[in-house]
Amino acid sequence: MCTTNERREITLDVQGMTCATCAQRVSGALRAVDGVLEVQVQVREGRATVSHSGASTDALIHALERVGYTAAQAA
Numbered sequence: 001m002c003t004t005n006e007r008r009e010i011t012l013d014v015q016g017m018t019c020a021t022c023a024q025r026v027s028g029a030l031r032a033v034d035g036v037l038e039v040q041v042q043v044r045e046g047r048a049t050v051s052h053s054g055a056s057t058d059a060l061i062h063a064l065e066r067v068g069y070t071a072a073q074a075a
């Protein structure tokens with residue numbers, strides 16, 4: 001069996017973040033997704049960078065929708 005814990009990154013464009021509370025909400029929602037290791041949120045850029053070991057982009061986007069933010073994978 002392969003036991004590498006591969007670490008990958010997904011960058012999301014997040015709409016509607018305006019303050020530190022938004023950043024915390026976004027960060028908390030993303031951290032709760034299975035496989036997520038680390039989250040960095042930049043409110044001004046409207047961006048969240050997620051380090052993960054197998055989380056799906058859809059799961060991340062849906063987690064943000066549930067707390068009221070629209071997100072898409074950054075180009």
Ligand SMILES: [Cu+2]
Nearest residue numbers: 018019021022
């Ligand atoms: Cu806010």
